[in-house]
Amino acid sequence: MTDLTAPKRPTHIFNEARFEANLKELKTFKDSCGLKILLALKGYNPLHSSELVSKYLDGVAASSINEARSSFEHYKGEIHTYCPAYDENTFDELIKYSSHIVFNSHQDLERFAGQVPNNVKIDIRLNLEHTDMETTVFDGYNPNKPFSRFGITATEFKPEDIEKYSVTGVHFHALCSQGAEDLDRCVKTLEQKYPDLLHQVERLNMGGGHLVCHDDYDYDLLASIVRRLKSTYDLDVYIEPSEHVYKNVGVLKARVLSIIQNDMPIAILNVSAKNHMPDVMESPDYNVEIEEGIFGRNRGKHSYILGGNTCLTGDVIGDYSFLHPLEVGDTITFLDQTAYTLVQCHHFNGVGQPDLIVMGSDGQIKFERKDTYERYLTTVT
Numbered sequence: 164m165t166d167l168t169a170p171k172r173p174t175h176i177f178n179e180a181r182f183e184a185n186l187k188e189l190k191t192f193k194d195s196c197g198l199k200i201l202l203a204l205k206g207y208n209p210l211h212s213s214e215l216v217s218k219y220l221d222g223v224a225a226s227s228i229n230e231a232r233s234s235f236e237h238y239k240g241e242i243h244t245y246c247p248a249y250d251e252n253t254f255d256e257l258i259k260y261s262s263h264i265v266f267n268s269h270q271d272l273e274r275f276a277g278q279v280p281n282n283v284k285i286d287i288r289l290n291l292e293h294t295d296m297e298t299t300v301f302d303g304y305n306p307n308k309p310f311s312r313f314g315i316t317a318t319e320f321k322p323e324d325i326e327k328y329s330v331t332g333v334h335f336h337a338l339c340s341q342g343a344e345d346l347d348r349c350v351k352t353l354e355q356k357y358p359d360l361l362h363q364v365e366r367l368n369m370g371g372g373h374l375v376c377h378d379d380y381d382y383d384l385l386a387s388i389v390r391r392l393k394s395t396y397d398l399d400v401y402i403e404p405s406e407h408v409y410k411n412v413g414v415l416k417a418r419v420l421s422i423i424q425n426d427m428p429i430a431i432l433n434v435s436a437k438n439h440m441p442d443v444m445e446s447p448d449y450n451v452e453i454e455e456g457i458f459g460r461n462r463g464k465h466s467y468i469l470g471g472n473t474c475l476t477g478d479v480i481g482d483y484s485f486l487h488p489l490e491v492g493d494t495i496t497f498l499d500q501t502a503y504t505l506v507q508c509h510h511f512n513g514v515g516q517p518d519l520i521v522m523g524s525d526g527q528i529k530f531e532r533k534d535t536y537e538r539y540l541t542t543v544t
């Protein structure tokens with residue numbers, strides 16, 4: 164039986180009660196203003212808790228044939244599928260799993276709209292070329308940066324295609340961990356750049372990137388945006404968040420394997436930035452919080468560099484300060500590690516991926532998945 168407070172192997176613990184609390188918060192909010200909410204599965208696909216997603220939300224957003232198929236097999240409600248480009252070899256299958264399909268370009272719309280059955284609704288994705296993202300955020304997270312491949316810009320937009328291809332919905336995704344004020348500006352940009360378009364469709368999907376489930380998120384402003392859009396244009400309004408629906412849901416438990424000295428103490432862990440925390444590698448300002456100390460050097464009595472057990476020099480999680488000295492065998496608990504981590508874990512250097520333990524809402528282990536040698540073999544051969 165795994166010791167959940169100090170597991171020997173890298174272990175991700177998913178707290179279903181907290182996930183349900185976030186879903187309930189979203190449900191109460193959406194019911195209060197008539198918003199529809201889909202869970203975007205790209206951040207994490209919680210198949211072990213799919214019944215909760217279906218109970219509280221309107222459906223899911225899929226970004227590949229695998230996500231669409233697992234949505235069809237495990238979730239109730241709407242399945243909105245979006246890929247930057249579709250593949251003629253798999254489109255037939257993909258469309259069987261989808262209730263809505265979002266086209267990224269007029270080229271794909273022209274190519275595939277004829278294969279979409281009448282019961283599947285068609286959306287197009289717009290590129291608002293609008294960004295309020297903080298400059299400290301890694302540029303690669305900005306879907307609207309210059310030369311972005313996501314969505315149709317105002318210059319490329321062909322209004323005649325709306326009727327021609329029975330497009331009934333509009334989609335944009337322009338935010339990255341941002342508040343309702345930023346969303347408000349995006350919506351105004353959309354209205355200004357594509358005048359009349361919202362009058363012609365039945366749906367507006369405002370993508371993900373919303374800081375929902377955070378204490379200071381301005382739900383009142385989001386509600387007023389939704390109400391204004393619904394009353395002005397008579398359409399359904401959606402968001403499809405992923406990352407922040409997992410706020411406070413999952414932790415990654417790591418163990419200190421060794422402590423060495425090179426000008427300052429360096430703790431080598433059984434988890435790594437490279438294998439387990441991709442955002443740390445990509446974004447210089449991405450700080451993972453831990454339970455046992457604080458991020459940053461000299462913020463507590465004892466500072467350490469925390470690094471991974473791989474050959475990559477840059478595989479460093481960061482500087483952390485602790486009240487007490489670290490010892491070999493100590494546990495370090497990295498907070499908020501569900502979204503965009505488990506789905507991007509790999510076996511670089513053959514280092515193990517985390518085991519997954521789902522604590523059910525009743526406090527019992529609901530699901531357990533070990534990262535075995537056989538799992539490793541499937542990724543190398």
Ligand SMILES: Cc1ncc(COP(=O)(O)O)c(C=O)c1O
Binds near residue numbers: 370371373406
């Ligand atoms: C089209 C689309 N929808 C939704 C999301 C989810 O965004 P987030 O996890 O920031 O809420 C993303 C993230 O990349 C996306 O590309």
